[in-house]
Amino acid sequence: MPKKIMTVDDSASVRQMVSFTLRDAGYEVVEAADGKDALAKLNGNPVNMIITDLNMPNLDGIGLIKAVRTIPVMKFVPIIMLTTESQDSRKLEGKAAGATGWIVKPFKPEQLISVTKKVLGC
Amino acid sequence: MLDSHKQAFIEEAAELLVSLEYSLLELEQNPEDNEIIAKVFRALHTIKGSSGMFGFDDISIFTHDIETMFDLVRNGEISVTKELISLTLSARDQISAMLKETETQKFADDDITKELVVTFRNMVINTKFISEAAKNSQPADDETVADEEVQKSKSTYKIYFRPATNIFSTGANPLLLLNELKLLGNNIVCHHSEDIPDLENIQEEECYSGWDIIVSTLRDRDTIKDIFIFVEDDCQLTIEILDNTGKLDNENFYSFLESEIGKTTEADYKKLVAKYRLLEQDIQHIRKSEVPEKKKIIEKDDKQGDHDTATSIRVSAEKLDNLVNLVGELVTVQARLTQTANSANDPELVIVAEEVERLTWELRDSALNIRMLPIGTTFSKFKRLVRDLTQELGKEVELITTGGETELDKTVIERLNDPLVHIIRNSIDHGIELPKVREAAGKSRVGKVNLSATQSGGSVIIKIQDDGAGLDKEAIRVKAVSQGLISAETELKESELYSLIFTPGFSTAKKVTSISGRGVGMDVVKQAIDNLRGSVEIVSAKEAGSTIILKLPLTLAIIDGLLVQIGGDSFILPLSVVEECIELSDSDIEKVHGRNLVHIRGEIVPYIPLRKTFNIPGDRPLIEQVVISNVNGVRVGFAVDYVIGSHQTVLKNLGRVFKFVQGVSGATILGNGNVALILDILKIIQNAEAKEKLKVASAN
Numbered sequence: 001m002p003k004k005i006m007t008v009d010d011s012a013s014v015r016q017m018v019s020f021t022l023r024d025a026g027y028e029v030v031e032a033a034d035g036k037d038a039l040a041k042l043n044g045n046p047v048n049m050i051i052t053d054l055n056m057p058n059l060d061g062i063g064l065i066k067a068v069r070t071i072p073v074m075k076f077v078p079i080i081m082l083t084t085e086s087q088d089s090r091k092l093e094g095k096a097a098g099a100t101g102w103i104v105k106p107f108k109p110e111q112l113i114s115v116t117k118k119v120l121g122c
Numbered sequence: 123m124l125d126s127h128k129q130a131f132i133e134e135a136a137e138l139l140v141s142l143e144y145s146l147l148e149l150e151q152n153p154e155d156n157e158i159i160a161k162v163f164r165a166l167h168t169i170k171g172s173s174g175m176f177g178f179d180d181i182s183i184f185t186h187d188i189e190t191m192f193d194l195v196r197n198g199e200i201s202v203t204k205e206l207i208s209l210t211l212s213a214r215d216q217i218s219a220m221l222k223e224t225e226t227q228k229f230a231d232d233d234i235t236k237e238l239v240v241t242f243r244n245m246v247i248n249t250k251f252i253s254e255a256a257k258n259s260q261p262a263d264d265e266t267v268a269d270e271e272v273q274k275s276k277s278t279y280k281i282y283f284r285p286a287t288n289i290f291s292t293g294a295n296p297l298l299l300l301n302e303l304k305l306l307g308n309n310i311v312c313h314h315s316e317d318i319p320d321l322e323n324i325q326e327e328e329c330y331s332g333w334d335i336i337v338s339t340l341r342d343r344d345t346i347k348d349i350f351i352f353v354e355d356d357c358q359l360t361i362e363i364l365d366n367t368g369k370l371d372n373e374n375f376y377s378f379l380e381s382e383i384g385k386t387t388e389a390d391y392k393k394l395v396a397k398y399r400l401l402e403q404d405i406q407h408i409r410k411s412e413v414p415e416k417k418k419i420i421e422k423d424d425k426q427g428d429h430d431t432a433t434s435i436r437v438s439a440e441k442l443d444n445l446v447n448l449v450g451e452l453v454t455v456q457a458r459l460t461q462t463a464n465s466a467n468d469p470e471l472v473i474v475a476e477e478v479e480r481l482t483w484e485l486r487d488s489a490l491n492i493r494m495l496p497i498g499t500t501f502s503k504f505k506r507l508v509r510d511l512t513q514e515l516g517k518e519v520e521l522i523t524t525g526g527e528t529e530l531d532k533t534v535i536e537r538l539n540d541p542l543v544h545i546i547r548n549s550i551d552h553g554i555e556l557p558k559v560r561e562a563a564g565k566s567r568v569g570k571v572n573l574s575a576t577q578s579g580g581s582v583i584i585k586i587q588d589d590g591a592g593l594d595k596e597a598i599r600v601k602a603v604s605q606g607l608i609s610a611e612t613e614l615k616e617s618e619l620y621s622l623i624f625t626p627g628f629s630t631a632k633k634v635t636s637i638s639g640r641g642v643g644m645d646v647v648k649q650a651i652d653n654l655r656g657s658v659e660i661v662s663a664k665e666a667g668s669t670i671i672l673k674l675p676l677t678l679a680i681i682d683g684l685l686v687q688i689g690g691d692s693f694i695l696p697l698s699v700v701e702e703c704i705e706l707s708d709s710d711i712e713k714v715h716g717r718n719l720v721h722i723r724g725e726i727v728p729y730i731p732l733r734k735t736f737n738i739p740g741d742r743p744l745i746e747q748v749v750i751s752n753v754n755g756v757r758v759g760f761a762v763d764y765v766i767g768s769h770q771t772v773l774k775n776l777g778r779v780f781k782f783v784q785g786v787s788g789a790t791i792l793g794n795g796n797v798a799l800i801l802d803i804l805k806i807i808q809n810a811e812a813k814e815k816l817k818v819a820s821a822n
Contacts, residue, residue: 011138011168013131017175020127055164069291075327078293084171100293101352106174106182119352121298 003120004028008038008052008064009082018051021109022116035059039067042074049120050079051103051112054090062090062097069098078119082107130436131176132221138165139218144502146207146214147509153202162210163192169217181220184235187242188213211506213238276307276338277363278370279346280391284314284332284358291327294353300333302349307339308371310379336364336379336391338371364395439532442493449482449489450680450772456482457770457793486680486770494676495535497575497582498526503539504546504573511550518557518568519550525575530582534654534674538584541647545586545670546571548644553590553668563665565589581656581698582676587669593662598622617755620660624648652804655681655696655787659755683771683790684749685798686762688733689740692798694771694790695760699751699803703765706746720748720759729759730810732801735785751803758807771800784809 005027007018012033019029030047032038036058038050050068054061061081068074078100083091091102100119103111142165149158166189174182188210194200216234281303285296300311314332318324337346343361350359364370378398456478463475501523508521530538554560554569561567572587595616602608602622622628626645651658655675662668675681675698683694706720706729714720718729729748732738748759771790776783787802 010164011134011172013127013134013172014168014175016130017127017172055167057161057164076290076293076295078295082171084167095292095355098292105171108175118302118349119294119298121295121301 002026002028003048003122004030005049005051005116005120006030006032006038006042006047008032008035008050008056008061010034010053010056014053014082017109018112021112025113025116027116035061035064035067038064042068042071046071046073047077049077049116051082051116052079053082054094062093065094065097065099080115080119128176131172131178133436135169135173135181135221136218138169139214139221140499140502141165142169142214143211143506146210147505149202150204150207150509156196159192159196159202163189163196166192178220180235181217184213184220184239185217187239191242209238209241213242276340276368276371277342277366278336278338278375279343280362280364281335281337281346282332282358282360283335283350285329285353286356287325287328287330289329289353289357292353296329296331296333296353299349299353300335303335303337303346306337306341306346308373308376309335309337310376311335332358334391336376338368338375362391364391370395370398437492442532445489446493449486452482453486453680453770453772454791454793458795461793483770490531490676490680493532494529495532496527497530497535497538497584498523500535500539500542501526501573501575504542507543507546508550508571511547515551516556517550517554519554519571520568521546521571521573523573528575528577528582529676530575530674531676534582534676537650537654538672538674541650541672542573542584542586544644544647546573549586549588549590549668549670553588553592555591577676582674584672584674585669586672587667589667592664592666592668593620593623593660594664595619601628617659620662621658623660624658655698657753681771681773683769683800685766685769685792686747686749686760687764687766688736688762689738691738692766692792692796693732693762694769694798694800695749695751695803696800697768699753701750701752701757704748704750704759706748706761707744718761722750725757727757727759729761730806731761732806733761733763735806735810753804753807756807758803760801760803760806769798773800 005022007015007022007029008031009015009018010033015031015033019031022029030041030045032041034056035052038052039059050064052061052064056064059067065079065081068077068079079098081091081094081099081102082105083094083102084105094102101115103115142162145158145161145165149155149162152158166185170182170185170189173179173185191200191206192210195202195206200206216238220235283296283299285294289296303309304311312334314334315330317332318330324330339346343363346361347354347359350357375398378401379394456475460475460479463471504523505521508519511517512519549571550569554571555563555565557567560569570589572585574585574587576583576585598619599608599614602619602625603610605625605628607622607625607628608614623644624647628644648658651672651674657673659671659673660668661671682697684697684700686693686695702722704720704722710720718731719726720729721727727750729750731742733740733742742761743763746761746763747765748761749765750757750759769790769792773788774790776786776789780786785802785806786799787805788800789797790800792798
């Protein structure tokens with residue numbers, strides 16, 4: 001059973017790149033366009049890990065992380081946020097909300113895989 | 123990265139740029155609106171982030187400076203000014219140019235880029251937060267390739283790791299971190315269990331454990347620290363180096379530790395190391411051959427698995443056109459199947475044919491639906507146009523758009539762009555008065571241009587309404603007379619008078635501006651709309667403004683047609699212009715003394731006998747049919763032999779040879795394989811009018 005990872009980003013190209021990379025590495029990927037979309041898709045379909053952007057319409061990354069942590073089955077699931085170097089404060093905010101870690105944009109596919117392996121263990 | 127990803131990025135970036143432009147213009151209207159500022163920031167942010175990821179480093183670096191500035195705007199440190207918007211708009215154009223450069227291999231002007239960057243930086247620096255800005259204006263760090271000092275020999279580290287008790291709530295798993303450490307080399311892990319409370323006090327969601335890890339590795343201290351990067355802020359972590367000579371990296375040391383640690387809870391590793399060294403000297407002569415290092419097993423992940431499909435995919439327009447063409451062919455074949463089935467009188471075949479018919483229609487509808495796009499994307503472009511125009515002309519104009527969600531065929535939208543640009547330009551240049559003039563006339567300084575789209579049946583109606591001066595009837599008449607378009611005594615209805623402005627070369631503008639007044643434009647508009655099989659109408663009132671109404675078909679590929687027959691030949695009239703059909707007998711013709719006129723509920727409507735127009739041999743049947751059409755508000759009939767009924771018409775071009783044939787806009791293939799010509803009603807009417815005029819002139 002491959003691990004299921006959700007990628008949340010309002011940029012379709014980033015989403016595409018993330019899911020392409022992860023699928024290539026053998027993971028199953030669910031895409032969501034923003035926090036709201038993500039929560040709707042998570043409803044009843046938990047995933048093993050979430051990779052989310054912070055700046056998004058409707059519901060941003062921080063809001064999503066907070067909301068996900070209130071879902072019992074998703075309480076301990078790793079959540080990785082995508083940030084840029086100019087967002088140190090957002091990083092802390094994200095951690096406080098319950099994010100596991102972060103990836104600094106722009107990133108290379110290899111970095112994405114290594115972080116995924118790191119927090120998922122495989 | 124694959125090229126297709128790059129392409130997807132370019133397409134997406136182009137969309138982002140459009141929405142960025144829109145947001146910027148919106149922001150100009152409401153400079154205090156934080157939501158719009160956030161939107162602008164988000165767009166910039168995404169462009170920057172993804173461009174870097176897809177190898178557009180120049181765009182990424184360039185956008186970084188704009189983003190920095192908008193970060194300050196977002197924090198309220200810079201206020202939104204007209205200059206700022208203009209600057210950002212030109213930066214937007216530059217990004218767009220940079221994007222195109224990768225597509226066309228032409229290079230955007232580097233000087234402009236540099237100039238813009240400098241302006242942005244200056245703006246940022248001019249705010250109070252010089253130091254912060256300077257810090258931020260460093261472009262994205264090049265990927266920090268961890269400068270791994272490859273040491274000659276393995277070092278042995280002692281790591282103490284005690285995660286925060288709430289580590290699980292962030293989704294982190296300390297065991298994974300330990301596993302990661304173990305991959306570095308020979309190691310031993312010792313668990314600290316002293317903080318684990320009694321069973322009744324345990325909170326099952328908290329972590330009470332700590333670990334000592336001894337590991338020998340070639341990697342440096344930073345690599346070890348990097349493993350804990352996500353948790354280091356809230357955990358206790360110490361990394362000590364026990365030995366850097368490589369002497370401790372062997373099985374003996376670890377088995378020694380294992381036996382020793384079992385005895386002590388709080389192991390003092392430094393002492394243990396010293397003890398081991400002494401011991402090692404003793405056993406040196408009996409050392410066994412080294413046991414080969416454990417090989418890392420890299421698990422290849424299972425590549426199978428269901429892939430979720432994305433919610434939307436991008437498809438090239440060409441593929442879509444191809445699909446619609448195929449559907450068109452299918453519709454034709456289906457019509458033939460239905461006809462064959464009916465004439466074969468085989469009930470089973472009829473059932474199948476009906477099924478196929480139903481499916482084909484559904485397929486046709488969904489295939490055409492794919493090509494539908496909301497017209498709003500085009501609308502947002504005009505905001506920019508209006509802004510640039512008003513600045514150039516010194517007028518104040520507000521563009522209000524409604525119905526942006528109305529959907530139209532992609533091709534129609536594309537071909538609609540230029541005509542709309544012309545119309546809006548004209549409205550602003552000729553229609554809307556200068557602010558002073560407006561005030562004098564008791565209107566508000568700011569002129570309004572309303573751009574709206576609504577769907578009505580099989581067509582879409584686009585209205586461009588301005589509250590300017592309106593069309594000057596007298597000026598149009600005078601001009602038309604002087605250009606010899608009409609004679610001085612011709613009586614014209616208002617709508618006919620207005621439609622004169624669509625004549626090539628016609629302009630009442632007193633002076634020629636860079637924008638309009640050369641008399642090119644409105645005729646082009648008319649031409650373009652005609653080509654789209656649409657119609658244009660003008661409503662105007664002096665001093666109150668004018669409205670231009672465009673009526674366009676939803677799609678170009680397949681239309682609803684009315685199939686008629688004349689002397690065994692089939693013709694199609696576009697159903698969208700057909701109002702009704704009436705019968706015409708010999709006695710009716712006698713009543714009007716052989717003139718081509720019919721009475722319909724008290725109104726006299728002229729008709730064109732198509733049999734005569736097309737020189738079709740044979741006699742007319744006893745009772746002819748007249749199809750009454752309504753083109754641009756004028757009712758004209760077309761006399762035909764028989765009306766067969768409505769017909770799903772798949773448009774086919776006639777080809778180059780027939781390019782100059784007038785009165786026919788295309789052809790379609792009927793169910794029985796015959797060809798039916800699609801009539802260009804407008805052209806036929808125009809030709810008939812011209813002929814009539816000539817007749818009248820020669821009679822005089």
